[in-house]
Amino acid sequence: MFVLTDLIKQAIMNSGGVEPLLSLVRTRDTRVKRNASGAILNLTHLRMYSFLFYFLYFISCLLS
Numbered sequence: 001m002f003v004l005t006d007l008i009k010q011a012i013m014n015s016g017g018v019e020p021l022l023s024l025v026r027t028r029d030t031r032v033k034r035n036a037s038g039a040i041l042n043l044t045h046l047r048m049y050s051f052l053f054y055f056l057y058f059i060s061c062l063l064s
Contacts, residue, residue: 009043
């Protein structure tokens with residue numbers, strides 16, 4: 001099940017599905033922002049990329 005989910009998430013990311021979500025995060029509607037942010041968060045929970053995303057988040061916290 002997890003492998004199939006990871007494959008679907010990877011396909012969404014590879015097909016350009018993140019860019020529309022990023023544009024929704026920039027809207028004024030709070031509910032739209034929250035839902036788009038949640039979708040992006042779900043996409044980042046790929047098992048093979050989770051360490052990379054946490055590492056990049058840690059680095060961005062150190063630099064800010």
